[in-house]
Amino acid sequence: MKPKFLVVFLKEFKETLRDKRSLLLLALFALMYPVMLGYMLNQQIERATRPEREGMELAVIGAAQAPNLMAQFKQKNITVQQIEPMDEDAIGELLRSRRAVAVLRIGDKFTENYQAMRPAQVELWFDSAIDNGPRQRDIDLVLREYNADIAGARLLAHGVSPVVMSPVKVQRYDTGSTAARSAGLIGAILGFLFFPAFICGLSAAVDSTAGERERRSLEVLMAQPVRPSELIIGKWLTSGLLAVIGITLELALAHAILSWLPLEEIGMVWRVTSFDLAMVCLASVPLSMLAASVHIALAMNAKSFKEAQSMASIVVLLPMIPGVVVSMMELKTAMWMYAVPMLSNQTLLREIAKGGDMGVAPFVLTFFSSLVPALAGVAFASWRLRSERYVLAV
Template structure:
C-alpha cells in the first residue's frame, strides 16, 4: 500500500516556513517589533501614573515668604498636607534660582502691605511663583485650589459681617454627577493606543511575502518551484499560509502581551481599569485571525505584481499606512460607534476591542461581522493571486 502523500500546498507551506525561520535576524526583528509597542505602552502608562500620584508619594513643599502675615492661610495649606517652608525675603533672580532646583513646587510671596490691605478690606496681593516647565503641574494646582478656597472663605466672612448672606453671590448651585465608569474612561484615554495593537498583522508577514514572491522570481528559484507537479493555486496557498502564519503569530503575541501589561499596571490610580479577561482576549485573537490572513493575502498579491524586489518593498511599505486610515478618520470626525464599522476590515477589530474595553455588552453580531468582513476578501485576493500565478508574464516579470 502506497503511503499517502501530503497536499502540494501543505508541502510548499512547510518548505517556505522552514526557510523563513532559518533567517534568525529577520525573525528576531519581527519579535522585537512585536514586543516593543506593548512594552513602550506600559512604560508610558506607568509614567502617567507616577506623575499623577507624585504629590501623594512625595508630598507638596511650598516656599513661603512672609508666612506670619497670613496664619489662617498657612493653617489651610498644612491641612492639605502642603509643607510650608518659611523662606527669607528674596528678589526675582533668587526665586528663579530656587525654582530651577526643583525642590519646591512654587514660591508664595506675600506683599509687604498684605496685612494692611487685608485689614482695610482691600485686595491683598499674594504672588505665586512657579516653573511651568517643571513636572509639578498637579502639585501646583493643589496650592492654587487652597488659595481659591481661602479667598472664598474670606469673602464669605466679610459678607456676613455686613449682614449679607454669601448665598446671594451663588444664585445657581451646580451639582455634577459623573456616570462614566472606570472602564469607559480607560477606553477614552487609551483607545487610540489600542488600535495600534493590530499593526503586526500587516508587518510580521510582509518580508516573508516579498521574499517568497518577488525575491524568488529574481533568484530564479520560482521557475524550479513551478516546474514541480503543483497547480498555481497550491503554490499561492502555500506561500499565503506561510506569511499568514507569521502575521497571526505576531498579532496574537502582541495582544496577549498587551493584556498582561494592562492587567499589571495599576490603572485604578488614574481612575481607570482594564475590564477584559483572558476569555475576552481569546475571542479578540480568534476574530483577528482573518485580518492577519487578509493582510498576508494582500501582500502576496501586491508583491507578485511588482516587477522587482525593491518595487515590492516600496509598494508594501506604503500599504502599511492603509490600516491606520479608517481609525484616524473615525477619530477625527468623532463618529459614534455604529454597526457598519464592524463591516470594515481593521476598523472592525479596533472598534470591537475599544467597545469591549469599555465593559459594554457587545453581543454576537459584532464578532460575526468582524470575522466575516476580513474572511470574505481573503478568498477574493487569494483567487486573484492564483490567477496571476498562471501567467507567464508574471514569471518573466514582464
C-alpha cells in the same frame, strides 16, 4: 498523503524559521507596542502619584503675616518652607532648581490691607515649563478656599448670609463607567496594536514570491506537479501564520501589562478578561491573513524584489487611515465600522474594553470583513502565477 498546499506551507515555514530577519521583525513588533504602551501609562501613573509619595513643598516669603493661610496649607498636606525675601531672578532660579513647587510672596502691607478689608495682595510664582500642573492646582485650590472663607466671614459680620453669593448651586453626576472612560482614553493607543499584522509577515511574503522569482527558484517549483493555487495558498499560510503569531503575542503581552499596572491611580481600569482577549485574537486571524494576501498579491504584480518591498512598505500605512479619520471626526461607534478591515478590529477591542454587551454580530462582521478580501487577494495571486511572462520575468 498530505495535501500539496500543506507540503508547500511546511517547506516555506521551515525556511522562514531560518531567516533571522523575519524572526527579528516578528519579535520586534510583538514587543515594541505593548512595551511602549506600558511605559507611557506607567509614566502617567508616576506623575499622578508623585505628590502623594514626595509631598508638596511651597516656598513662602512673609509667611508670618498669614498664619491662618499657612495652617490651611498644612491641612492639605502641603509643606510650607519659609524663606527670606528675594528678587525675581532668585525666585526663578529657585523654581528651576525644583526645590519648591511654587513660591508664594506675601507683601509687607498684607496685614494692614487685610485688617482694613482692602484686597490683600499675594504673588504666586511658578514655572509652567516644569510638569507640576496637578500640584499647582492644589495650591490654587487652597488659595481660592481661603479667599472664599474670608469673604463669607466678612459678609456674616455685616449681617449678610454668604448664600447670596451663590444663587445657583450645581450638582454634577457622572454616569459614565470607569471602564468606558478608560477605553476612551487609551482607545487611540489600542488601535496601534493591530498594526503589526501588516509587518510581521511582510518579509516572508515578499521573499517567497518576488524574491524566489528573482533567484529563479520559482521556476523549479512551477515544474513540480502542483497547481499555482496550491503554491500560493502554501505561501499565503506561511506569511499569515507569522502575522497571527505576532498579533497574538502582542495582544497577550499588552493584556498582561494593562492588567498589572495600577490604572486605578489615574482613574482608569482594564476589565478585559482572558476569554475576551481570546475572542479578539480569533476575530483578528483574518486580518493577518488579509495582510499576507495583500503583500503576496503586490509582490506577484511587481517587476522586481526591490519594487515589491517598496510597494508593500507603502501599503502598510493604508489600513491606518480609517481609524485616524474616525478619531479625527469623533464619530460614534456604528455597525458599519465592523465591516471595514482594521477599523473593525480596533472598534471591537475598544468596545470590549468599555465593558458593554457586544453580541455576536460585531465578531462575525469583524471576522468576515477581512476574510473575504483576503480570499480575493489569494485568487488574484493564483491567477497571476499562471502567466508564463510573470514567472520568466519577461
